[in-house]
Amino acid sequence: MQQTEMIKLIQSHRSIRAxxxxxxxxxxxxxxxxxxxxxxxxxxxxxxxxxxxxxxERKKELAKLAGNQSYVEECxxxxxxxxxxxxxxxxxxxxEQPFEVGAQEQVLVGAVDTALVAENMLLAARSYxxxxxxxxxxxxxxxxxxxxxxLPEFTFPVMGLCIGYPAQEPEQKPRLPKQAVVHYETxxxxxxxxxxxxxxxxxxxxxxxxxxxxxxxxWSEQMSRFFAxxxxxxxxxxxxxxxxxxx
Amino acid sequence: MQQTEMIKLIQSHRSIRAxxxxxxxxxxxxxxxxxxxxxxxxxxxxxxxxxxxxxxERKKELAKLAGNQSYVEECxxxxxxxxxxxxxxxxxxxxEQPFEVGAQEQVLVGAVDTALVAENMLLAARSYxxxxxxxxxxxxxxxxxxxxxxLPEFTFPVMGLCIGYPAQEPEQKPRLPKQAVVHYETxxxxxxxxxxxxxxxxxxxxxxxxxxxxxxxxWSEQMSRFFAxxxxxxxxxxxxxxxxxxx
Numbered sequence: 001m002q003q004t005e006m007i008k009l010i011q012s013h014r015s016i017r018a019x020x021x022x023x024x025x026x027x028x029x030x031x032x033x034x035x036x037x038x039x040x041x042x043x044x045x046x047x048x049x050x051x052x053x054x055x056x057e058r059k060k061e062l063a064k065l066a067g068n069q070s071y072v073e074e075c076x077x078x079x080x081x082x083x084x085x086x087x088x089x090x091x092x093x094x095x096e097q098p099f100e101v102g103a104q105e106q107v108l109v110g111a112v113d114t115a116l117v118a119e120n121m122l123l124a125a126r127s128y129x130x131x132x133x134x135x136x137x138x139x140x141x142x143x144x145x146x147x148x149x150x151l152p153e154f155t156f157p158v159m160g161l162c163i164g165y166p167a168q169e170p171e172q173k174p175r176l177p178k179q180a181v182v183h184y185e186t187x188x189x190x191x192x193x194x195x196x197x198x199x200x201x202x203x204x205x206x207x208x209x210x211x212x213x214x215x216x217x218x219w220s221e222q223m224s225r226f227f228a229x230x231x232x233x234x235x236x237x238x239x240x241x242x243x244x245x246x247x
Numbered sequence: 248m249q250q251t252e253m254i255k256l257i258q259s260h261r262s263i264r265a266x267x268x269x270x271x272x273x274x275x276x277x278x279x280x281x282x283x284x285x286x287x288x289x290x291x292x293x294x295x296x297x298x299x300x301x302x303x304e305r306k307k308e309l310a311k312l313a314g315n316q317s318y319v320e321e322c323x324x325x326x327x328x329x330x331x332x333x334x335x336x337x338x339x340x341x342x343e344q345p346f347e348v349g350a351q352e353q354v355l356v357g358a359v360d361t362a363l364v365a366e367n368m369l370l371a372a373r374s375y376x377x378x379x380x381x382x383x384x385x386x387x388x389x390x391x392x393x394x395x396x397x398l399p400e401f402t403f404p405v406m407g408l409c410i411g412y413p414a415q416e417p418e419q420k421p422r423l424p425k426q427a428v429v430h431y432e433t434x435x436x437x438x439x440x441x442x443x444x445x446x447x448x449x450x451x452x453x454x455x456x457x458x459x460x461x462x463x464x465x466w467s468e469q470m471s472r473f474f475a476x477x478x479x480x481x482x483x484x485x486x487x488x489x490x491x492x493x494x
Contacts, residue, residue, distance in 0.1 A: 003278065004371075004374035004375060005252055005253070005374070006252070006253055006256060006370055006371065006373075006374035007278060007282055007371050007374055009253060010282045010285055010367050010370065010371055011281060011282055011285045012285075013285045013286070013287065015287060031250065031254060033425070033428075033429045034258060034425070035254055035257045035258055036428075037422045037423070037425065037428060037429075038257055038258045038259075038260045038422065039260070039366065040260065040262060040366075040369070040380070040381050042381070042383040043383070043473055044420065044466070044469070045470065045473070046422065046423050046428065048428065049428055049429075049430060049434065050428060050429050050430065051430045051431075051432070051433070051434060052429065052430065052431050052432070053432060054432075055432055058432060084428075086436070087423070087427060087428075087436075087439060087443070088470050088474060090436075090439055090440075090443060091443055091466065091467035091470045091471060092467075092470055092471040092474050092475075094443070094467050094471065095467060095468060095471035097471040097472070097474065097475045098474075098475050098476075099474050099475075100474055100475065100476055100477040100478070101474065102477065103477050103478065103479065103480050103482060103483060104354070104479075104482040104483040104486060104492075105386065105477075105478045105479035105480070105482045106478070107351070107354065107355070107358075108354070108358050108386070108405065108482065109383070111354075111355050111358035111359050111362070112358050112359075112361070112362040112383075112405065112406065113362075114359070114362075115358070115359040115360075115361075115362035115363050115366070116362050116363075116365070116366045118363070119286065119287075119362070119363045119366040119367065120257050120366065122287070123253060123257065123370065124251075124253065124254050124257055126253075127251035127252070127253035127254055128251060133287070134287050134289070136289040136290070136356070136359075139352065139355070148433075149430075149432075149433050149434055150433040150434040150435075151434050152434060152436065155434075158355065158359065159359065173291065175284045175285065175293065176284070176293050176334070178280070178281065178284065180334060181280075181283075181284060181293065181295065181296055181297060181331075181334075182280045182284075182296075182297050182299065183296060183297065183298045183299065183396075184298075184299050185298070185299070185300060185301075185302055185305060185396075186298070186395075186396050186397040187296065187298060187396055187397040187398050187399060187402075188397075189333070189334075189337075189399065192334060192337055193337075196334070196337060196338055196341070219291070219338065220338035220339075220341050220342060221342060222291070223292065223335050223338045223339055224338060224339040224341065224342035224344040225344070226290055226292070227335060227336075227339050227344065227345075227346050227347055227348065228339075228344045228345050228346075228347065229345075229347055230347040230349065230350050230352075231347070231350065231352050231353070232350060232351075232352035233350050233352070235350060235351040235352045235355065236350060236351040239351060245351075
């Protein structure tokens with residue numbers, strides 16, 4: 001199958017965590033956020049906001065809050081992308097209607113809208129030759145992040161996004177084999193035992209052979225360690241505090 | 248600012264709901280799902296699955312379940328993209344570890360991973376000259392959808408995606424003005440009253456002047472009607488049934 005330039009760009013994704021001194025211009029930042037704006041949105045709610053952060057002190061603080069991820073501080077521009085129903089509450093109040101965002105559905109819509117925007121932004125930046133990495137660590141302490149950025153009720157930070165010109169060229173991290181993630185007509189797990197074993201071999205080789213941070217590990221071991229404890233158990237309470245999950 | 252081809256494609260997004268008879272080839276479908284596989288994923292969990300659906304009966308059934316959206320049936324290929332922790336449960340069981348996915352965090356991770364994959368897929372398809380639309384209506388009756396597709400525990404359908412060659416050329420739907428969605432350093436709602444009023448004028452004009460389904464409406468009226476009632480109140484219970492939100 002002939003690959004378009006778009007598809008080549010999409011399929012050459014790797015996370016970039018080290019950046020050169022090259023500045024990202026204001027015009028480039030505008031073009032990146034403009035690309036975010038054109039993401040699809042369920043029922044046209046557009047339930048997201050983008051915070052553009054270039055202040056050294058603020059990036060430093062966010063790096064700390066995201067679990068000491070130094071590249072949050074080092075990248076020339078950092079974006080915090082939030083689920084945002086606050087504007088919708090304002091729009092609704094204008095017409096004196098009730099505002100019902102208390103169900104799980106709105107949490108899903110906020111997360112989905114935000115992620116669609118973020119992927120557009122990352123791809124737009126990559127098309128300029130930049131690279132970046134998404135930062136889930138922004139949810140480590142969403143309350144402190146919200147305070148730092150002045151986020152109002154009916155919002156929550158979903159992810160960060162570091163953007164800049166790459167100062168590294170990491171190998172691509174092997175993805176789960178296609179037969180483990182793509183199903184035809186109905187879900188088919190019959191190959192999982194074999195496919196996951198194959199993937200463990202592939203990832204073991206990747207972790208041993210990659211140029212940086214070599215280690216002995218496999219994907220299934222990594223996942224079994226990761227899911228052995230509850231991750232970010234505070235998120236539910238935080239969302240309630242922000243006005244969600246009431247019903 | 249010079250726009251890359253990628254950025255032009257991203258910023259020319261419009262949802263396509265009518266398709267020509269032109270077939271989407273198997274090789275194109277493979278290339279589209281392969282593009283999905285290269286989306287970023289938090290902690291490399293890759294918590295998604297793609298179901299490729301071309302069976303006429305199955306598309307017909309899904310169109311009905313998604314609220315009688317005829318284009319789900321009419322598009323040549325329909326994808327259901329699911330949050331999927333079932334594979335992760337299998338990987339974890341291999342190492343006899345506990346499997347803790349009971350917090351809100353996993354719902355967010357599943358929704359985000361899925362949306363990143365979906366946006367890659369839509370853009371890959373668009374780069375071939377196809378178009379499409381994402382279908383949140385797949386969450387109208389997630390239990391029936393899961394049954395139809397044989398989805399196991401620890402999964403939930405997040406969205407559908409219709410893909411095919413466009414048989415329509417709709418105007419772009421105006422997005423919220425940039426100053427309403429993009430903030431610098433901290434969240435700034437001081438322009439909202441003015442900006443939302445402007446946007447109401449823009450959307451009123453759009454709804455009156457567009458070529459199909461003209462109506463008298465504004466964005467804020469549309470949103471105030473939409474949020475006046477709780478949307479998809481069943482999602483929370485469904486997620487619990489699938490193994491989420493236990494803690």
